[in-house]
Amino acid sequence: MRVLRLLAVGGAIGLSAPILAACASTSNAFPVAVGDPNTFVRHAQTMIDEASAAGADTLAHDVIAAARQHFADAQIEMRDKHVGRAQLRAREAVADATYAKALADRIMAERSRAAEESLLQQLPLTPPAPSAAGTGPSGQRP
Numbered sequence: 001m002r003v004l005r006l007l008a009v010g011g012a013i014g015l016s017a018p019i020l021a022a023c024a025s026t027s028n029a030f031p032v033a034v035g036d037p038n039t040f041v042r043h044a045q046t047m048i049d050e051a052s053a054a055g056a057d058t059l060a061h062d063v064i065a066a067a068r069q070h071f072a073d074a075q076i077e078m079r080d081k082h083v084g085r086a087q088l089r090a091r092e093a094v095a096d097a098t099y100a101k102a103l104a105d106r107i108m109a110e111r112s113r114a115a116e117e118s119l120l121q122q123l124p125l126t127p128p129a130p131s132a133a134g135t136g137p138s139g140q141r142p
Contacts, residue, residue, distance in 0.1 A: 037074075037083040040090035044071050047097035056100035059107045067096035 077086035
């Protein structure tokens with residue numbers, strides 16, 4: 001039984017060695033771009049615009065600034081014909097812009113909730129007494 005285990009482990013190591021060697025030989029290459037990098041760059045600009053419209057410029061300034069920097073880096077990489085790097089920078093810009101929009105939305109939601117809670121606290125705890133308006137001369141409704 002012990003011999004079978006040793007053979008199984010040895011076989012697994014023997015089979016994985018060529019796979020690991022193949023991975024190691026390509027580890028210094030930059031990831032290959034999948035899809036049109038121009039599409040990723042345009043999508044990054046769209047996401048930055050949406051985040052800005054949601055108030056990220058004031059509510060999530062640092063995050064939207066990082067998104068804009070990644071976008072600028074993507075444009076530089078595209079200009080220099082480094083499409084893989086351009087796509088990566090565009091994806092980083094999309095991630096930062098998405099986070100900036102979500103952060104701005106959360107802050108706006110918290111402010112809205114706080115305002116609604118404040119209004120709720122101002123409401124009386126007991127219902128108002130019925131008014132005499134709308135009753136006839138005998139005190140009854142017509």
